[in-house]
Amino acid sequence: MERFVYTASPSRIVFGADSIDQLPAEIERLGATRALVLCTPNQREQAQAIADRLPGRIAGIFDEAAMHVPIETARKARALASELKADCALAVGGGSTIGLGKAIALESGLPIIAVPTTYAGSEATPIYGITEAGLKKTGRDARVLPRVVIYDPRLTLSLPLDLTVTSAINAMAHAAEGLYAHDGNPVISLMAEEGIRACAAALQPLRENPRDLPARSQALYGAWLCGTVLGAVSMGLHHKLCHTLGGTFDLPHAQVHTVVLPHALAYNASAAPEAMARIARALGVADAAMGFFELARTHGAAVSLKAIDMPAAGLEHAADLAVSNQYPNPRPLEKAALRALLGRAWEGAPPQA
Numbered sequence: 470m471e472r473f474v475y476t477a478s479p480s481r482i483v484f485g486a487d488s489i490d491q492l493p494a495e496i497e498r499l500g501a502t503r504a505l506v507l508c509t510p511n512q513r514e515q516a517q518a519i520a521d522r523l524p525g526r527i528a529g530i531f532d533e534a535a536m537h538v539p540i541e542t543a544r545k546a547r548a549l550a551s552e553l554k555a556d557c558a559l560a561v562g563g564g565s566t567i568g569l570g571k572a573i574a575l576e577s578g579l580p581i582i583a584v585p586t587t588y589a590g591s592e593a594t595p596i597y598g599i600t601e602a603g604l605k606k607t608g609r610d611a612r613v614l615p616r617v618v619i620y621d622p623r624l625t626l627s628l629p630l631d632l633t634v635t636s637a638i639n640a641m642a643h644a645a646e647g648l649y650a651h652d653g654n655p656v657i658s659l660m661a662e663e664g665i666r667a668c669a670a671a672l673q674p675l676r677e678n679p680r681d682l683p684a685r686s687q688a689l690y691g692a693w694l695c696g697t698v699l700g701a702v703s704m705g706l707h708h709k710l711c712h713t714l715g716g717t718f719d720l721p722h723a724q725v726h727t728v729v730l731p732h733a734l735a736y737n738a739s740a741a742p743e744a745m746a747r748i749a750r751a752l753g754v755a756d757a758a759m760g761f762f763e764l765a766r767t768h769g770a771a772v773s774l775k776a777i778d779m780p781a782a783g784l785e786h787a788a789d790l791a792v793s794n795q796y797p798n799p800r801p802l803e804k805a806a807l808r809a810l811l812g813r814a815w816e817g818a819p820p821q822a
């Protein structure tokens with residue numbers, strides 16, 4: 470066994486169907502009496518229903534969470550938290566809403582209770598992202614790691630099927646890159662493999678019935694594991710490409726992950742054979758990259774950047790950006806090979822080493 474460092478995350482996880490019933494006790498445990506509830510406009514009703522379970526403990530609801538946390542939204546939410554003297558942020562939603570809670574916590578140290586309703590995994594990480602003047606900056610800070618996460622699969626029953634598939638692949642991407650992270654460790658690799666297995670296995674039953682509670686539970690369990698991997702070790706080429714593409718061309722987050730993952734894995738395959746074997750085993754396929762390509766296609770997700778409105782004229786610029794910062798990745802970053810990768814991803818061609 471090689472030497473490694475493992476840092477466990479100090480979050481408290483409350484998992485299972487109806488675990489939202491534990492919310493009043495969890496808020497009390499934190500000693501909070503004035504929670505600011507955060508959500509997107511789409512999830513206002515769901516957030517209100519949760520707030521209604523907490524009479525006397527809600528300071529207000531802010532329903533303007535938006536993807537990639539625009540700085541203007543963060544400022545507005547921070548000002549409201551301060552004005553209402555909130556003593557905790559209760560984020561009900563996906564990565565965008567939890568990201569808004571993190572933007573508040575980063576400045577104020579307010580504890581976050583996260584109630585995730587997608588599989589993005591932000592609730593399990595100390596990573597924040599804020600977008601200012603078209604540029605998304607991300608960083609790590611222990612203050613933004615939610616203190617408590619309530620994973621209630623019932624709250625994911627309403628997640629539309631297309632987002633269910635792409636969000637689950639977003640989750641599995643964390644685990645896939647965690648398996649070849651330069652700072653990986655055996656515990657995180659176990660979580661990664663199990664996370665991929667659980668998320669992938671949930672997709673077929675959810676396609677047949679998006680309200681299948683055991684399958685929702687399995688997907689959410691997998692998402693927790695995959696998010697934990699993201700929070701614990703460094704990501705490589707795939708995540709960097711997705712951030713570049715998403716941020717520069719304003720592409721939808723989970724869908725970009727879904728398109729890019731097979732191509733990023735094919736690029737890294739020869740340099741990370743053991744990770745590829747573990748990913749393939751978790752998916753129950755022969756080849757990791759093709760496995761993800763087929764998984765997305767089988768479940769009706771877009772497999773080309775073209776289909777999610779990435780302009781072809783931006784490919785050269787994206788390749789330049791991809792090599793502008795070097796970072797640890799199993800295979801060195803080569804401009805010509807990355808340009809070819811992006812071309813295949815744009816077309817929706819199968820992944821190629």
Ligand SMILES: NC(=O)C1=CN([C@@H]2O[C@H](COP(=O)(O)OP(=O)(O)OC[C@H]3O[C@@H](n4cnc5c(N)ncnc54)[C@H](O)[C@@H]3O)[C@@H](O)[C@H]2O)C=CC1
Pocket residue numbers: 509510511512535536537538562563564565566568586587588589590591592594595596597598624625626627628629632636639699722723
């Ligand atoms: N900091 C971190 O560790 C991470 C941050 N992120 C960030 O999170 C954002 C993406 O988060 P996502 O969860 O993919 O999307 P999202 O949070 O933007 O949600 C997408 C849409 O689905 C709706 N939705 C969410 N759950 C629903 C449900 N159960 N039923 C019906 N509608 C529902 C939302 O209201 C929203 O309109 C990106 O900005 C990304 O960068 C993603 C992963 C990790």
Ligand SMILES: O=C(O)/C=C\C(=O)CC(=O)O
Pocket residue numbers: 568589596597598599607639708711712
């Ligand atoms: O961009 C962020 O807000 C931080 C991390 C992620 O989005 C991880 C991911 O790409 O899914």
